[in-house]
Amino acid sequence: MLPEPDPALCRDLAADLRDAGFTAEAVRGAWGGAADDAIARGLRSPAARALGDRRDPLAVLGRLLVLGMPEAEASVDAALPRTGAAGLAALGLVAVSQGRAVPTALVRPQSYADADGTGQWWIASDLDEAALGGPLPEDHVxxxxxxxxxxxxxxxxxxxxxxxxxxxxxxxxxxxxxxxxxxxxxxxxxxxxxxxxxxxxxxxxxxxxxxxxxxxxxxxxxxxxxxxxxxxxxxxxxxxxxxxxxxxxxxxxxxxxxxxxxxxxxxxxxxxxxxxxxxxxxxxxxxxxxxxxxxxxxxxxxxxxxxxxxxxxxxxxxxxxxxxxxxxxxxxxxxxxxxxxxxxxxxxxxxxxxxxxxxxxxxxxxxxxxxxxxxxxxxxxxxxxxxLGGHLADALAVHDRLSVLDDAGVAASVFVVAPDVTEARHHVPGQEDPTVIELRQGGGFGRALAVDPGLAALVGACDGDLPAGVLIDAIAELLGADAAALRADLLPRVRELAFTGFLRPA
Missing domain, CATH: 3.40.50.150 (Vaccinia Virus protein VP39)
Incomplete structure (x- = not known):
């Protein structure tokens, strides 16, 4: 069982890790992308070989806390001047014996990005299979x-x-x-x-x-x-x-x-x-x-x-x-x-x-x-x-907005094409009209949809100016189609395109 973490020791360790530049990007840069990817597959030797005999703080912490390899107690003390090997031991992260710090847990840097920006976490967990040299215990964290x-x-x-x-x-x-x-x-x-x-x-x-x-x-x-x-x-x-x-x-x-x-x-x-x-x-x-x-x-x-x-x-x-x-x-x-x-x-x-x-x-x-x-x-x-969190939130908001509208309400709504949407047209050589028109989404779930000329024309015309119903009527006139029938066909598909993020309510 881990000891109850001491808040002051945790603050010291965070300060030491920050001063050492112990970030996901720095660690990956220290041993290279291929070696970093190998760690996820349970191979730590490429990363260790890349570090060689480096004794700088980033290398010491990379071996000790990311790879789970023992380090000299003096090297750990130098890499973590506030915390030292003794502080790591008090947190249950290493065992110190005969001048060596032997990892009992990992502490790996993890970068993140969300709607509020980017940042770094340090995440402690149990030793993995590579560090243990065998199967995981059943209470593995x-x-x-x-x-x-x-x-x-x-x-x-x-x-x-x-x-x-x-x-x-x-x-x-x-x-x-x-x-x-x-x-x-x-x-x-x-x-x-x-x-x-x-x-x-x-x-x-x-x-x-x-x-x-x-x-x-x-x-x-x-x-x-x-x-x-x-x-x-x-x-x-x-x-x-x-x-x-x-x-x-x-x-x-x-x-x-x-x-x-x-x-x-x-x-x-x-x-x-x-x-x-x-x-x-x-x-x-x-x-x-x-x-x-x-x-x-x-x-x-x-x-x-x-x-x-x-x-x-x-x-x-x-x-x-x-x-x-x-x-x-x-x-x-x-x-x-x-x-x-x-x-x-x-x-x-x-x-x-x-x-x-x-x-x-x-x-x-x-x-x-x-x-x-x-x-x-x-x-x-x-x-x-x-x-995907922002995409899911937007989809729920659009659903709630459109679910209270009947088709007339959707027709009266104004939409704009999402900025990540592109259109691809596939032609048989020598033919003017495309055989396939495809809308592709650059964000979200990366959906790709085959659409007919009527829907493609509607999406292309959604620039935040005119309501969907007015656009459909104009397209019906251009195509020589029945406007009421085209509305009945396209308005449910407008709901779907708005929910999935191809269109946005203006």
Whole structure:
């Protein structure tokens, strides 16, 4: 267990790290992009080789805190003059013995960018597989990975009063939430994870984060929040002997039940207008499509909810099993690897699972009335940007604005083309008219839409001057089409283009 972090020591360590220039960009520059990318794949030797025998503070801290390699106590004292090796030991980050500081945790710099600007965090977490030299312990507290960065980028940047982070882990989501939420309650089943959350909040000078021990909604029974975020332990794990149960990724339920339980239960903990965002897996099981199963969870919530669910990828059972067996540090090709994969495949076969989807779930308790948003979609293309929170917030605002308008109201509205939208026209050689007209989005989800000439003409004419209905009537005259029929065709598509960010209400 980590000791309770001393606030003064955390302030000293932050000052030392700042003075050493211990940033994500500086560390990457010290050993190069290829070596930095290799660290994410569990290879630390390229970075260590690039540093060689450098003894400057950045090199010492890179080896000690990023790679998890022992350093001479004197070198650590010189690199961290306020904190020293003894201060790191008091924080539970190293063990000092015979003149050497041996890492017991990692502290990695993490840059971020959101609507309010850019900055740096230092995130402490447990040693990874490379530093341990083998599989992870079951109570491992994960650092900042791809999934946690994704969820951080998805968080709405709009202001809110009370936030809740369920399954806080190292605390990265709580730190991100505090950028726009006045206070955050962070919960986890792991006391060690909550200790890391408190340490990271202090290390980064973030106040207003309270920690509570417990599973899912148990620690906040009877309480409601304006914003809920969760990177829950959603990984589907066989419930059989011999399969490691990692706290950071396994919620102790069968299949995708932990995500289903969250979806059904979160509404009672949302204030009217409150939003919950989470990552999750869902199974295509016994012929029922995974997104349809998520839809059934939403519909069975005792509290009616708006829902926007995006599936980003889908894996077959074998690929899914291999992914998560490797994630635990078991080497491919070993006897143990094959045994664990078989356990996953047996579990999937028993429940007739043919595919596992991964994606994002956004749920909202309507401020008044009944839900008006039910959207379940697959977007497997590469994302156009790395910060989706603003895009999601804009989409919700547009939905709320247009959902109270009938078609006449939409026709009377003025729109402008979003600045990131481009148009591509594909022609067969020798033909004047295009065979395909495509609108492409440079931000958001990077959508690409094939459109007909009428819709392309409308989008091209949306410059914030004339209402959509006037433009459609003019286009109908140019095309020799019936204006009423063209309105009936185009106005629902205008709603869709506005929601997805191709058009913006002027």
């Amino acid at each position: 994960l650092g900042v990975g791809g999934a946690s960065l994704t969820l951080a980028s998805l968080q709405l940047p709009t202001p809110a009063r009370r936030g809740l982070d369920i399954g806080a882990g190292c605390g990265i989501q709580a730190l991100r939430a505090r950028r726009s939420v006045e206070s955050v309650t962070a919960t986890d089943i792991s006391p060690r994870a909550l200790a890391f959350t408190r340490l990271n909040a202090l290390l980064n000078g973030v106040d207003g984060v309270e920690t509570r021990l417990g599973s899912l909604f148990e620690p906040v029974a009877g309480e409601r929040y304006d914003r809920v975020v969760s990177n829950p332990p959603f990984v589907i794990t066989p419930r059989v002997d011999g399969v490691p149960v990692y706290e950071y990724r396994d919620g102790g339920r069968e299949g995708d039940d932990v995500v289903a339980e969250f979806v059904r239960g979160v509404g009672a903990h949302l204030e009217p207008g409150g939003v919950a965002q989470l990552l999750g897996n869902w199974e295509t099981r016994a012929g029922q499509d995974g997104l349809d199963r998520v839809r059934s969870w939403v519909e069975s919530s005792p509290v009616p909810l708006d829902a926007w669910v995006v599936e980003r990828e889908a894996l077959d059972p074998l690929s899914y099993a291999e992914l998560w067996v490797r994630d635990g540090g078991t080497l491919a090709g070993s006897t143990g690897f094959a045994r664990l994969v078989d356990a996953w495949l047996d579990d999937f076969t028993a429940r007739q699972v043919t595919k596992v989807g991964f994606g994002y779930i956004l749920l909202r308790r309507p401020a008044t009335g009944t839900p008006t948003l039910r959207r379940f979609e697959r977007l497997h293309q590469a994302l156009a940007g790395d910060s």
